[in-house]
Amino acid sequence: MFKDHANIINAISSVGEIAGRKKLQKMIYIAKKISFPFQEKFQFHFYGPYSEELTLRIEELCDMGYLNEVKEKKGGYHQYCYSTSKAGADFLELYKVDMPLVEECLQDMNNQNARFLELVSTVLYFDELEKEEVIEKIHTLKSKQKYTLEEIDEAYNYINQLMKKAQLQ
Numbered sequence: 001m002f003k004d005h006a007n008i009i010n011a012i013s014s015v016g017e018i019a020g021r022k023k024l025q026k027m028i029y030i031a032k033k034i035s036f037p038f039q040e041k042f043q044f045h046f047y048g049p050y051s052e053e054l055t056l057r058i059e060e061l062c063d064m065g066y067l068n069e070v071k072e073k074k075g076g077y078h079q080y081c082y083s084t085s086k087a088g089a090d091f092l093e094l095y096k097v098d099m100p101l102v103e104e105c106l107q108d109m110n111n112q113n114a115r116f117l118e119l120v121s122t123v124l125y126f127d128e129l130e131k132e133e134v135i136e137k138i139h140t141l142k143s144k145q146k147y148t149l150e151e152i153d154e155a156y157n158y159i160n161q162l163m164k165k166a167q168l169q
Contacts, residue, residue, distance in 0.1 A: 004039050006095040008057055009066055011038075013084040013092060014103035015110040019072075021055075021080050022047050026117035027109045028054055033124040034159070034166045036102050044141075048122040058082070066091055105165050112158075119147055120155045131156070 011028060018024045029049040032038040040057065042049040061067040066088035070081045084092075109117060122142060126134045138147055 002095055005057060005061060005066070006092060006097050007036075007038055007099070008054070008061060009084055009088045009092055010097040010099065011102065011106055012067060012082050013089065015106050017081055017083040018110060019079060019081045020114050021058075023110075023114040023117060024058070024082060025050055025054060026114065026121045027106060029121045030109060030117065030124060030159075030162065031102060031105060033121075033127070034105065034163050036099055036105070036166065042125075044125055048118045048142075049125050061088070101166055105162050108162065108165070115145065116151070116155070116158075118142075118145070119151060120158055123152070123155045124159060 008028070011031065012018055012024075018027065026048065028038050028040065029042050029051070032040070032042075040051040040053040042051045042054075044050075058067065058069075062069045064087075065085055068083045068085050070083075072079050072081060112120075119138070119142070122138055123134055126137050129137070135149070135152055138152060
């Protein structure tokens with residue numbers, strides 16, 4: 001149990017702050033798919049892969065004081081920003097997380113926008129399908145996002161880049 005909590009605290013700590021619940025979900029899902037040991041189960045949801053387990057774990061970590069959650073008003077909606085608290089940093093000192101290179105991968109992902117990470121995670125969710133089938137799924141399930149073929153190719157290239165970074169372990 002503590003290992004899974006420590007992995008999440010470590011993930012957020014490694015990037016400093018993650019702005020947005022959707023972005024956090026996508027980053028953890030992508031990290032899991034490219035080989036990092038996150039245990040949360042994901043299903044396909046409105047914005048791509050989503051984990052209720054991860055949502056509950058984040059809530060627990062906020063309730064325990066290990067993560068800070070700040071609600072910011074952005075135009076017509078609220079965005080939640082997550083960072084590690086002092087108690088969370090102290091917890092990580094006690095419970096070492098052995099995930100070399102996760103920091104580099106997560107920092108890279110954190111520099112991407114949530115829309116792109118939604119596309120990348122959707123491509124990874126359907127990774128057992130041929131590329132043409134994945135494109136069809138994206139155009140069907142994500143029609144409101146209006147992803148272009150160039151963006152889809154960019155997502156495939158990005159996944160390959162991340163996998164190379166992750167496999168230098």
